[in-house]
Amino acid sequence: MKIDVFTHFAPAGFAEYLERFALGRAAVPRWRRIPTLVDLDARRRLLDPLDDYVQVLSLPNPAIEAFGPPSDAREIARVANDSLAELCARHRDRFPAFVANLPMNDPAAAVEEAERAVRDLGAAGCLVYTNVLGAPLSDPVYAPIFAKAAELDCPLWLHPIRGPETPDYKTEDASRHEIWFMFGWPYETAAAMARLVFSGLFDRLPNVKIITHHLGGLVPYLE
């Protein structure tokens, strides 16, 4: 059996929740332009020809903290995780597990939600992005989240987050031609992992496990 741990999907319940409260206005319309990203029937039809193949689901970009301030992020993460758990429970044949979302702009809530999602909802691990609203994951404020993941013995998925608003030249305001994506995402992933290494994370928590999206960013290729 092939277990694909890098597939994104947004459950209808979560997309509708975001729309109902007008959260992250750009994200849901973008998701809906790719039917297999939000339409469960479309996704299942896509998979129909594939035998012995299952998907561990994670939400598409953006991160929970982009949808609302710290006061709301905990609730948004709970809705996201509940909807993913419910979807997986109904479709274990194709989607045996999901990756939980954390309200990273409220680190204490993120720790609690990691525990709830893994212990109570059966999440396979938790998703973090390469920066938290611009801040590095190596900031000590996020250390308890890594410690909780190590305690739960669940992996953290690391996904790049970077948009065209990160310019490639000092004289410009934005990155062009999707350079921010094509080269920027691997760069972000490598930079984030380097920062975690130099922060001493893997010395402090030798059993912490990080699954880097997109084959690890730059490092495996340059190596």
Place this chain on the structure above:
Amino acid sequence: MKIDVFTHFAPAGFAEYLERFALGRAAVPRWRRIPTLVDLDARRRLLDPLDDYVQVLSLPNPAIEAFGPPSDAREIARVANDSLAELCARHRDRFPAFVANLPMNDPAAAVEEAERAVRDLGAAGCLVYTNVLGAPLSDPVYAPIFAKAAELDCPLWLHPIRGPETPDYKTEDASRHEIWFMFGWPYETAAAMARLVFSGLFDRLPNVKIITHHLGGLVPYLE
């Protein structure tokens, strides 16, 4: 015979000129910390054991435009190129040619210096960096330089330039742990080449030749 086209060296005459006029104060002391980068005897001793091996010399970072304003850059480039030409003339056995430097903050002067360096001094080509004091090479103001290189049928060497002052996170002022160098230089190179491609450069000037330092940056590895 092996012809190494990626070796940096700063002729003593140019280093002393920069020091005499207090130009680029940080650069020369940095160069001097690596004796084989500025001391011809040290460089020749390094090469003594190697048979059938020659080096095409280019200056180490930074770019000419970092040493002075447009009003001075033409003169600085001329001194750099004259000193490289003189060194190569005396040591053809090891250094058969050099890569010329251009005052990119004075594009009209850069065109003239490219012509002088290639036609009169015998430069093998000209060096450009991945950005000009923060601006992309695809800016139309630099188009005449590419046109001149195509007309002279000489390659342009493309070298990354980026320092720790390019932060990796919006919450920080600087890149840490040499991420700007280890991952940033390949990123810079890939971004600069992408911008040149999307600018239509290779359609307008099909015979323009660009030699990318460090094996091309990211693209060959990701490919």
